[in-house]
Amino acid sequence: MNEINIKVAVERGLKKRQARERRFRLIGKSAIFTGLGILALLLTSIIWNGMGAFWQTRIALDVEFDSSVIDPEGNRSTEALYKANYTALVKASLRKAFPDVKKRRDKRKLYSLISNGAGYELRDLVLQNPALIGQTQRIWLLADDDVDTYGKHFRDKEDKTGTRLNAKQIAWLATFEKSESIQQNFNTTFFTAGDSREPELAGIRGAVMGSLYTLLVTLALSFPIGIAAAVYLEEVAPTNRWTDFIEVNINNLAAVPSIVFGLLGLAMFINFFGMPRSVPLVGGLVLTLMTLPTIIISSRAALKAVPPSIREAALGLGASRTQTIFHHVVPQAMPGMLTGTIIGMAQALGETAPLLMIGMVAFIVDIPGGPLDPSTVLPVQIFLWADSPERAFLERTSAAIMVLLVFLILMNLIAVKLRRKFEQRW
Amino acid sequence: MQTLAHTSENRSAELFSVAIDPADTQVTESTDVRPQTVGKPLIESASDIAISCRNVDVFYDDKQAINDVSLDIGKNQVISMIGPSGCGKSTFLRCLNRMNDTIESCKVSGDILLDGDNIYDAKQDVVPLRARVGMVFQKPNPFPKSIYENIAYGPRIHGLSRSQAELDLLVESALTRAGLWKEVKDRLDKPGTGLSGGQQQRLCIARAIAINPEVILMDEPCSALDPIATAKVEELIDELREQYTIAIVTHSMQQAARVSQRTAFFHLGNLIEVGKTDQVFTNPVHNLTEGYITGRFG
Numbered sequence: 001m002n003e004i005n006i007k008v009a010v011e012r013g014l015k016k017r018q019a020r021e022r023r024f025r026l027i028g029k030s031a032i033f034t035g036l037g038i039l040a041l042l043l044t045s046i047i048w049n050g051m052g053a054f055w056q057t058r059i060a061l062d063v064e065f066d067s068s069v070i071d072p073e074g075n076r077s078t079e080a081l082y083k084a085n086y087t088a089l090v091k092a093s094l095r096k097a098f099p100d101v102k103k104r105r106d107k108r109k110l111y112s113l114i115s116n117g118a119g120y121e122l123r124d125l126v127l128q129n130p131a132l133i134g135q136t137q138r139i140w141l142l143a144d145d146d147v148d149t150y151g152k153h154f155r156d157k158e159d160k161t162g163t164r165l166n167a168k169q170i171a172w173l174a175t176f177e178k179s180e181s182i183q184q185n186f187n188t189t190f191f192t193a194g195d196s197r198e199p200e201l202a203g204i205r206g207a208v209m210g211s212l213y214t215l216l217v218t219l220a221l222s223f224p225i226g227i228a229a230a231v232y233l234e235e236v237a238p239t240n241r242w243t244d245f246i247e248v249n250i251n252n253l254a255a256v257p258s259i260v261f262g263l264l265g266l267a268m269f270i271n272f273f274g275m276p277r278s279v280p281l282v283g284g285l286v287l288t289l290m291t292l293p294t295i296i297i298s299s300r301a302a303l304k305a306v307p308p309s310i311r312e313a314a315l316g317l318g319a320s321r322t323q324t325i326f327h328h329v330v331p332q333a334m335p336g337m338l339t340g341t342i343i344g345m346a347q348a349l350g351e352t353a354p355l356l357m358i359g360m361v362a363f364i365v366d367i368p369g370g371p372l373d374p375s376t377v378l379p380v381q382i383f384l385w386a387d388s389p390e391r392a393f394l395e396r397t398s399a400a401i402m403v404l405l406v407f408l409i410l411m412n413l414i415a416v417k418l419r420r421k422f423e424q425r426w
Numbered sequence: 427m428q429t430l431a432h433t434s435e436n437r438s439a440e441l442f443s444v445a446i447d448p449a450d451t452q453v454t455e456s457t458d459v460r461p462q463t464v465g466k467p468l469i470e471s472a473s474d475i476a477i478s479c480r481n482v483d484v485f486y487d488d489k490q491a492i493n494d495v496s497l498d499i500g501k502n503q504v505i506s507m508i509g510p511s512g513c514g515k516s517t518f519l520r521c522l523n524r525m526n527d528t529i530e531s532c533k534v535s536g537d538i539l540l541d542g543d544n545i546y547d548a549k550q551d552v553v554p555l556r557a558r559v560g561m562v563f564q565k566p567n568p569f570p571k572s573i574y575e576n577i578a579y580g581p582r583i584h585g586l587s588r589s590q591a592e593l594d595l596l597v598e599s600a601l602t603r604a605g606l607w608k609e610v611k612d613r614l615d616k617p618g619t620g621l622s623g624g625q626q627q628r629l630c631i632a633r634a635i636a637i638n639p640e641v642i643l644m645d646e647p648c649s650a651l652d653p654i655a656t657a658k659v660e661e662l663i664d665e666l667r668e669q670y671t672i673a674i675v676t677h678s679m680q681q682a683a684r685v686s687q688r689t690a691f692f693h694l695g696n697l698i699e700v701g702k703t704d705q706v707f708t709n710p711v712h713n714l715t716e717g718y719i720t721g722r723f724g
Binding site: 238239307309310311312313314315316317318319320323327328332 | 523525528530552553554555556557560561562563565567568569570579580583584630633634637
């Protein structure tokens with residue numbers, strides 16, 4: 001009797017249980033697919049918007065390296081070659097290509113097809129090879145960003161509203177096209193130049209180097225300090241009211257909005273200690289303050305996870321507390337500590353707000369050569385470009401995001417490698 | 427502390443259904459009220475004593491875990507400590523190499539003398555103490571390193587070898603004495619945690635004897651092992667007796683009977699009875715001991 005009852009009872013409930021399990025699986029799967037979908041959407045939109053930044057329009061012109069313009073005194077001194085008016089050469093060759101353009105206004109429009117940076121390109125060519133002077137050569141010159149944007153977004157469209165080129169300029173571009181004097185090349189400027197007001201001259205290198213120096217400072221400070229604090233608090237310090245107080249405060253610091261750390265950095269490092277503004281050193285110090293709680297908390301968790309039997313084994317052999325900690329406990333906890341550190345570093349890499357406070361938002365053209373040179377960082381560069389009106393900066397914004405993501409992936413790869421190295425898999 | 431000792435005393439007195447015969451007690455010195463240990467907790471000839479404990483009390487915060495225990499541990503002997511769970515036998519064992527220091531709330535009072543030096547003396551450093559009094563734990567706990575590194579670690583931190591060859595010899599000797607050399611000699615660079623449970627425990631014993639301690643403490647060394655591995659460890663304990671003094675805590679009375687020469691029975695933090703193993707198991711004096719070894723409680 002009893003047996004039958006339980007069988008019936010179980011079977012009655014079985015369908016419900018199975019349905020519940022199916023439902024749970026479905027919810028789990030849909031959660032994962034939603035997440036993946038959003039990620040895919042994000043990445044495609046970034047790549048879609050940003051791919052264009054890796055290509056840059058160039059226009060070929062027959063440039064006459066007129067010695068009367070470049071080197072009127074004829075002594076070929078580097079200083080003279082450096083200071084010469086190369087823009088005049090560009091303008092002259094444009095006038096030669098379109099001899100019918102007579103009106104001043106039209107001329108100005110014509111000149112604006114070529115980037116302001118084209119003169120510098122010519123200068124570099126001449127400095128490299130002074131034998132060019134006096135010759136006439138076909139040179140691919142950097143086009144203005146309006147030309148670039150037109151080629152990428154408006155050329156193939158009927159409706160040309162939104163382009164900043166006028167009908168005459170469009171006609172001139174068509175002429176270039178006919179003579180195959182216009183093409184899109186891989187945009188090396190983007191990877192080698194610093195920031196610029198001209199989109200076609202703007203590059204990410206300054207921000208990348210700034211981020212690199214900032215993170216190096218952050219890592220060099222927060223890793224040893226964080227690990228030392230965690231080891232001391234977890235392994236050595238007695239549990240009393242003081243350590244409880246410290247622990248509560250570390251947990252609170254982890255939840256403090258990052259901009260507050262920026263204000264602290266401004267008040268302390270710049271105003272009180274008189275450190276320079278906008279430099280990676282101060283950025284690194286501020287981000288160290290910000291990442292320390294993360295590193296300490298996760299390192300303590302990693303230390304806690306080391307089985308007490310390992311400690312007992314070492315202590316029982318007569319190892320001192322320090323030997324036990326550094327020979328056994330810390331090596332065992334190292335992978336977990338590295339994970340915490342890399343989470344902190346990733347956070348630091350993506351941080352913008354505190355760096356705005358210490359002036360790393362300034363417009364800086366030069367590529368920083370060290371942690372004491374003014375610079376900006378990748379997320380701030382993204383913020384600056386996203387704020388710019390030119391359409392060409394839009395694609396550079398997305399491209400900068402891609403560079404940031406690649407930077408992040410590289411950092412994580414290094415972390416995974418290090419983890420593997422430290423992990424004792426037995 | 428005294429008041430606490432009293433309460434504990436009263437409680438255990440209630441449990442004692444039979445009064446203790448004062449003729450059988452061998453308690454020294456003070457005439458304070460205290461639990462009476464029957465049998466022979468002390469050894470007369472000082473040269474036979476490895477560790478001598480007098481009036482040891484252990485508190486975890488306010489809770490008393492060990493109540494006024496006086497016991498001598500004889501040289502080149504195995505003494506087993508038996509008793510029901512929570513009777514304080516492990517706590518007492520861990521006092522002997524100050525492993526209790528790692529527990530913040532643990533307070534030990536009384537004298538524990540190793541070669542005449544009080545190990546709880548303020549000047550005593552635990553490092554040389556633990557080098558002289560080794561320990562094997564309940565669960566095999568090899569380091570997550572190679573077999574070789576497991577054995578070599580102790581000699582290395584204590585500077586027992588001057589060269590790699592000497593260290594190799596030490597490792598081989600320790601593994602041989604632990605009866606493990608033949609089984610592992612071809613895989614010394616393999617992880618110690620990859621061995622079977624019994625082998626791991628013998629590895630831990632080898633690790634302990636690699637630094638040549640005077641006393642080895644074993645805290646239920648076979649409780650996680652199968653009968654065959656247990657038999658091997660017991661055999662090993664018997665062999666080690668020639669060179670070392672061994673104090674073993676065990677749950678298994680058969681094991682105590684097999685490996686030890688003296689047996690100490692603990693109950694609720696009190697040392698109830700100490701005597702020759704044969705005598706304790708065949709002819710216990712105290713009725714609590716009798717009740718425990720005949721299986722009436724446990």
